[in-house]
Structure formats: structure tokens, C-alpha cells
Amino acid sequence: MxxxxxxxxxxxxxxxxxxxxxxxxxxxxxxxxxxxxxxxxxxxxxxxxxxxxxxxxxxxxxxxxxxxxxxxxxxSSGGPELLPMLVVADGPGWLEETFQARREIGALVYARAAERRGAGHCADLRALHEAVAAAQTADDAQLAECEIHRVLAAASGNRVYGFLVNSLLNAYLPVRQLLIAPFRDPGRAAGRLTPLVEAVCAGEAGEAHTAAVRYLAETERLMLSGEDR
Known part of the structure; x- marks a missing residue:
């Protein structure tokens, strides 16, 4: 053809x-x-x-x-840059494994972010948190939440973590409309983020890890169920 x-x-x-x-x-x-x-x-x-x-x-x-x-x-020969293509080509299997990596890597990265964050990171996190709450559409809230993950990765001080988070987000973004349920009510979406943002900015690594595990598991459940409840 x-x-x-x-x-x-x-x-x-x-x-x-x-x-x-x-x-x-x-x-x-x-x-x-x-x-x-x-x-x-x-x-x-x-x-x-x-x-x-x-x-x-x-x-x-x-x-x-x-x-x-x-x-x-x-x-054997590919890298994380293949993830977006694989999620689109074979959604269910690769999406499940992507979510698993999101939970496990995310909790580690965000605990490290609490240990190493700077004032600029916290200012960015709070601005993006407010952007989620004030979003006019679910997609705007979803995209602002993605940027929160990028800032958290940057706050960890580990550039490899940043690449890993980018790879996961790159796999997620092309299919994000299928996973938009947690963002249909931007106010509730922001509320779910509050414990994570506050723990990181307070420098509480243990609390950040706990909040990250809870947040990532809850949003995954909502994304896969398609309902925000």
C-alpha cells in the first residue's frame, strides 16, 4: 500500500x-x-x-x-522509548506492566524528592497543584498532573529517575483520554494530590512514600474502572 x-x-x-x-x-x-x-x-x-x-x-x-x-x-535490544508504541499496539498487557512500574518507581522517586527538594521545586509543585484544581477541563487537569510528576522526578536530584518518569509519561500520554476518569472533577483530583505535595514539600520522606503509594494506587483504580468514585 x-x-x-x-x-x-x-x-x-x-x-x-x-x-x-x-x-x-x-x-x-x-x-x-x-x-x-x-x-x-x-x-x-x-x-x-x-x-x-x-x-x-x-x-x-x-x-x-x-x-x-x-x-x-x-x-532484549529495546529501551523505554518503545513503551509508548507498545502501549498503543498492545494496550492491556503493556499498560498493566506500565502501571506496576509507575507504582513501584513512583513511590521511590517521590520519597527521594522529599529528601532533596528545593524551594523552587515546592513552588512549582504548589503552582501545578493549584492548576489542577482550577482546570477548566479534565484534560487540562490531567496534563497539569503529568507536570507534577516531572517536577517530583526533578526534585529527586537523580536524572535517571527523570528519564524513567519521562518514559512512563510518554507511554501514558498517547492513551490518556482512555484514562481520564480521575480528572473529570479537577477539585477532587487536586484533593487526592494534596497529601503527596505537602509531604514532599515538608521534607517527610516516609510520609511522601506512603502518600505516593496511596495516590498512585487510587488513580490507577479510577483510570481502569473509568469512574471517579
């Missing part, structure tokens, strides 16, 4: 990526030749080379000159 889109390479990457993740191109198999793929998708070989290079950066394929492009086992 010929791809007719403005972002040609992006579209080609998505089509080939989906072929790998769906098993159409299984691990260890070689993709068709560049000439065949270019003809199949109606693109130039230059566009195809750009797309294959991006797939290689994702850990999905490797290309060897004179041999071809071999599909890799993404569970």
Missing part, C-alpha cells in the same frame, strides 16, 4: 515498526530488500534508509552492508 502523507519518513517508520511489533517481521528474520520495500510502500530508497536508521536507533533492527536488515528481539 502506497503511503501518501506529509511526514513520509514518520509514516514509514510507523508502518515498519508495527510490522515488527505485531510479529509480521519476527525476530531473526530479514526484512525484504530495500528495493522491494521501497516499491511496496511507494517511497524512495533514500526515505527508506532514513526510516531503517530510526528503527535501528529504537533497537528494532540492525542493517549490515551487503547482508540486509535483520529484525532484533526488542525485549
Amino acid at each position: 502506497v503511503i501518501v502523507r506529509d511526514t513520509l519518513v514518520d509514516a514509514l517508520v510507523a508502518r515498519l515498526r508495527d510490522g515488527v511489533l505485531s510479529g509480521r517481521y519476527p525476530p531473526g528474520a530479514y526484512l525484504p530488500s530495500e528495493r522491494e520495500l521501497a516499491a511496496e510502500y511507494g517511497v524512495t530508497r533514500t526515505s527508506l534508509k532514513h526510516a531503517l536508521s530510526r528503527l535501528a536507533q529504537l533497537g528494532l533492527v540492525e542493517t549490515k552492508h551487503g547482508v540486509g536488515t535483520r529484525v532484533l528481539d526488542y525485549l
